[in-house]
Amino acid sequence: MARIMVVEDEPVTAMDLEQMLVAVGHEVVGWADAGEDAVEKARSLAPDLVLMDIRLQGEMTGIEASARIREVAAREAASVPIVFLTAFADPETVDRACETSPYGYLVKPFTERTVAAAVQVALARRDAEREAREREALLRSAVGSVSDALIAVDAAGRVRFANASALSCLEAEEANLIGRQPALSLLDAATRAPLDLLRRALEGEVLSSKARLCAASGEREVECSAGPVLGDDGRTLGAVLVFRDVGAPSPRAQHDINGPLTTSLVGIGAALRELDALRALRSVADRAGDGPRRATEELAILARIEGALRSAEEGASRVAAIMRALRASSLPAVAPAAPAALREARAHVLVIDDEPLIGRILEVTLRPRYDVTVVSSAERGLELIEGGATFDVVLSDLTMPGMSGRELYEHLLARHPDLARRMIVMSGGARDARGVAFLESMAGRRLDKPFRADELEPLIARCIGARRTTASA
Numbered sequence: 001m002a003r004i005m006v007v008e009d010e011p012v013t014a015m016d017l018e019q020m021l022v023a024v025g026h027e028v029v030g031w032a033d034a035g036e037d038a039v040e041k042a043r044s045l046a047p048d049l050v051l052m053d054i055r056l057q058g059e060m061t062g063i064e065a066s067a068r069i070r071e072v073a074a075r076e077a078a079s080v081p082i083v084f085l086t087a088f089a090d091p092e093t094v095d096r097a098c099e100t101s102p103y104g105y106l107v108k109p110f111t112e113r114t115v116a117a118a119v120q121v122a123l124a125r126r127d128a129e130r131e132a133r134e135r136e137a138l139l140r141s142a143v144g145s146v147s148d149a150l151i152a153v154d155a156a157g158r159v160r161f162a163n164a165s166a167l168s169c170l171e172a173e174e175a176n177l178i179g180r181q182p183a184l185s186l187l188d189a190a191t192r193a194p195l196d197l198l199r200r201a202l203e204g205e206v207l208s209s210k211a212r213l214c215a216a217s218g219e220r221e222v223e224c225s226a227g228p229v230l231g232d233d234g235r236t237l238g239a240v241l242v243f244r245d246v247g248a249p250s251p252r253a254q255h256d257i258n259g260p261l262t263t264s265l266v267g268i269g270a271a272l273r274e275l276d277a278l279r280a281l282r283s284v285a286d287r288a289g290d291g292p293r294r295a296t297e298e299l300a301i302l303a304r305i306e307g308a309l310r311s312a313e314e315g316a317s318r319v320a321a322i323m324r325a326l327r328a329s330s331l332p333a334v335a336p337a338a339p340a341a342l343r344e345a346r347a348h349v350l351v352i353d354d355e356p357l358i359g360r361i362l363e364v365t366l367r368p369r370y371d372v373t374v375v376s377s378a379e380r381g382l383e384l385i386e387g388g389a390t391f392d393v394v395l396s397d398l399t400m401p402g403m404s405g406r407e408l409y410e411h412l413l414a415r416h417p418d419l420a421r422r423m424i425v426m427s428g429g430a431r432d433a434r435g436v437a438f439l440e441s442m443a444g445r446r447l448d449k450p451f452r453a454d455e456l457e458p459l460i461a462r463c464i465g466a467r468r469t470t471a472s473a
Contacts, residue, residue: 002026002123005047007065008085009033009057013108017051017085020112026119035060035068042069042080049122051106051115054086054097062086066100081126083118085110148244149222152229153198155238157181164432169222169243171215184241185214189221197226201239204228213243221246262358262426262450268309269453270365275306346371347392347464352381352408353426354400362395365453370460378403382411385419393463394419395456398427398435406438422463426451 004026008014011033018028030045032038034057042050050069054062066082073080083104084097097105103122106114149166153159159182167174170184177183186195189210197207206227213222224243228236279302348371353359359374366372373391375381379402381394394412398405405425412420428449430436439446445463447456 002048002119003029003045004049004051004119005030005032005038005042005045006051007032007035007038007056007062008051008053009055010053013053017115020115021119023112024116024119034058035062035065038062038065039068039072043072046078047080049103049119049126050080050082051119052082052084052102054084054093063096063100066097066102070100079126079129081122083122148242151182151184151198151241153182153202153238153241155202155236157198157202160238164434168433168436169213169215169220169245171217186222186224187212187214187219195224197224198239198241201226201228201241202236204236210246211243266358266361266365266451266453266456270361271309272306273453275302275309278302347460348373348390349393349395349460350375350381350384350389350391352376352378352394352396352400352405354397358397362456365456366460369457377401378405378408382408385412385416391419392422393460394423395460396423396425398425398430398439404435406435409438409442424456424459424463 004021006014006017006021006028008017008031014031014033018031021028029047030041032041036058038050038052038056039060050066052062052066056062056065060068062084066084069080069082081103082100083106084102085106085108086093086097087108094105103125104118106118110118149169150161150163151159151166152161158179159177160179162170162172162174162177162182167177170177170182172183182198184198186197187193188195189212192212195209195211197209197211200207208223208225211222211224212219222243223246224241226239226241229238229240231237279299346369349366351359351362351366351372351374353362353374354376356376359376363372363374370392373384373389375384378396378400381396382403385391385394394408396405396408405427409420409423409425412423424445424447425439425442426447426449427439430439445459447459
């Protein structure tokens, strides 16, 4: 059953239509005899279908009313199918009606069978178009989330789609790119001759090449693939260009590498501190004459362990430096943090990371100086905060299943702005333009994975100091 609105200036015809529609199982939700009234009722009633007479009372015709209804629905991201009813089938009237993309055209007089058939066809077309829009939205979402940059153009070379990675690489806003020729400068990697891969793809070529992508921030080496998009009849509908930076690992690869590296670096730092403490204790025992030989042997073993750990730390630090250098072109360095040490009441740190190893090692590292609560999702952390738990610092990963670190920060900024200013974000790299912008805004409160404990603790101390300074003011 469909909810149908009838727009007809002849009451008898309108009553006949209602009887026909009800007889085949539909509901008539409204009736209008003038174009202006039809536009307002279509907006308020939101019918599934409108049966619209072309000749109406007043100055507005059914064709004009149909155009207005489509405009109003488009502003509200909706769609109202319209079937025209008329006693006039001359070419001029039909052409004017077709300009509004109607879903059908019924010439008076009509029968219950013809009305039922027109309604059924219109509703089937509406459902098919809705499914097509949903598939397109799903496809756009899927393509938009991939890490490779993707640009699609129509047959005239105008950009119809560019995902977040492409916008970031081209340093462009979507509004300034869609519907225009792409401002894309590619040079042959060997000869530095200009490459117009999209034009060649529109001419039917399928290409793959290494190139230099020129942007305002400089050049980078990319791998490109381009090809035409063909219709069922073989016509070229457009072209697609995909490219990716070959000078750095993908965000997924960086994430996979950075997690274990962070675990290693933080764990090594914690172990070295424990060794220093043990050495100090043994030194005290030795001066007291408590088993000097045993103490000597243990110190020798500890020295060998220390040597191995410091070698491991050096190797991991080198890998970390490489990762940071690869990201240097897109992310600014974290500003130096003040190394203030606070010896007041123990502060409470909330650690949020979906990788259990990182959560555990951060807890082990921070527990000697702070009270630590570790959770594996931003949703759980937010639940604790909204439930009244008090934290001096929130230390959160950026990329997590469900709510991201950026989304958590935005929520805290709206509901708990003071705590948002004491949030530190850990990241192995952003995957989209919004993530990159967020990381840039967090300079001074951002840790790029992998990091060492001596990079983390000054940031925590500074956030705690800022809170206590504010509280005492």
